[in-house]
Amino acid sequence: MASKLDQLREMTVVVADTGDLEAVRRLRPQDCTTNPSLVLKAIGSPAMEEHVARAVAEGRAAEDPVGRIATILTVGLGAELAGIVPGRVSTEVDARLSFDTEGSVRRAREIVDEYARLGVGRERVLIKLASTWEGVRACERLAREGIDCNMTLLFSLAQARACADAGAWLISPFVGRITDWYSKKEGRSFGPEEDPGVASVRRIYDHYKRHGIATVVMGASFRNTGQIEALAGCDRLTISPDLLDRLAADEGPLARALEPVAAEAEPEPIAEAEFRWEMNEDAMATEKLAEGIRNFHADALKLEALIRDRLAA
Template structure:
C-alpha cells in the first residue's frame, strides 16, 4: 500500500513547514516557507553558508543595517527554496508591523521587488501577514496589486471570514496552537475528531465551501499525524519534516475527511471591523494566541537582527 504521505498528496497539496534544503529536496513538497526562525537556522546551516557570508560581507562594505541584511537573507533563502519547489514560497512581513497597514504594504512591495530583482516573479511568492484587522486590510490592498498573500495566525472563524471578504489568496489556521490552549484550559487531551484545532479548520473549510469562497485553506501548526489525517482533503496542509517523515513511513489506509461536496450550506456572516473586533473580544483563545504568536514571531525577528548585528561587527 502507498504511504500515508503519498495517499495524502492525492487529496491535498502538501507544503513543507521548513527552510531546510535537504528536507525540501527529500520530501518534495509543492510549497514551502521562510520566517525569522528559519533564517536563524540558515545562519548556522552549511547549505546557506555562502549566501550568509556574501550578505554579511556586502552589509559591512555598504554600511547596511541589520534589518536590511535580514531582508536580503530572507529573500536569498526564499529564492533558493523557490528553485527547489514547483509552487510558492511564503515570505513573512515583520511581526512588529502587524498593526500598521501602510508599513506592511510598503514592506511587502519591497520584498516582492527584491525577489523580482533575482528573477523570481510575484506569482511564485506569497506575502505572509498576521491576521489582525490591519494585516487583513494590508492584504486586501496587496491582492488588488496582484501580490498574493498568506494570512497567518488564524485562530477563529471571524478572522477567516474577514480574510475571505478581503479576497486573500490563502489562510493558515493554526491547529496545534488551538489544541494547546484548550488542553491547558481543560486539563485533558483530545482524540483527532474532537480536537478543537481540527474542528476549527473543519468549520472554516465548511464555511468557505458552502459559500463558494476561493481563498485557500491551509491547515498549519500540527502536533500529531492524527491531526493531519483528520484534515485529509483540506486544500493544503503545511507540515513539519518530522511529521512528513512519519507519514512517509505509515502504510495505513487514509480516507478524505474533508470534501467540497460535503459542505453543509452554512449561511454567509457579515464581518465588518466592529463585528470582527467584537468576535475576537469574545474569543479568549483566539485573542490570546494571536497576540502570543505575534510576540513570538517578533522575538525571533529580534534574535535574528541581534545575530546579524554581531556578525556585521565581527
C-alpha cells in the same frame, strides 16, 4: 499500499513547513512556507554559512545594514526554496508591523521587489501577514496590486471571514496552537476527532466551501500525524519534515476526512466592529494571536542580533 504521505498528496497539496533546503529536496513538497523562527533556524545551520557571508558582504554598506542584510537573508532563502519546489514560497512581513497597514504594504512591496531582483516573479511568492484587522486591510490593498497573501496566525472563524472578504489568496488556520491552549485550560489531551484545533479548521473549511469562497485553506501547526489525517482533503496542509517523514513511513490506509460541498449563498461580510467583538469574546484566539506575534518578533530580534555580531566581527 502507498504511504500515507503519497495518499495524502492525492487529495491535498502538501506544503513543507521548513526552511531546511535538504529536507525540501528530499520530501518534494509542492510549496514551502517559512516564518521568522524557521528562517532563524535555517540561517544558523552550517550549510547556510556561505549564504550568510555573501549577505553580510552585500549589505554592509547599506544605510540600514542590519535591515538590508535581514532582507537579503530571508528572501535569499526563499529564492533558494523557489528553485526547488514547483509552487509558491511564503515570506513573512515583520511582526512589528502587524498593526500597521501602511507599513505592511510597504514591506510587502519591498519583499516582492527583492524576489524580482533574484529572478523570482511575484506569481511564485506569497506574502505572509498576521491576521489582525490591520493585516487584513494590508492584504486587501496588496490583492488589488496583484500581490497574493498568505494570512497567518489565524485562530478563529472571524479572522477567516475577514481574510476572505479582503481577497486573501490563502489562509493558514493553526491547529496545534489551538490544541495546546485547550489542553492547558482543560488539563487533558484530545484525540483527533475531538481535537479543538482540528474542529476549528473543519469549521472554516466548511464555511468557505458552503459560501463558494475561493481563498485556499491551508491547515498549519501540527503536533502529530493524527491531526493531519483528520484534515485529509483540506485544500493544503503545511507540515514539518519530522511529520512528513512519519507519514512517508506509514503504509496504512488514509481516508478522506474533508469533502467540498456545493456553494449555497454569498457570505455576509464581517464589519470591523463585529470582527473586534468576536475576537474579544474568543480568549483563545486573542491570546494565541498576540503570543504568535510576540514570538515571531522575538526571533526577528535574534536574527538582527546575529547580523550585528557578524558585522562587528
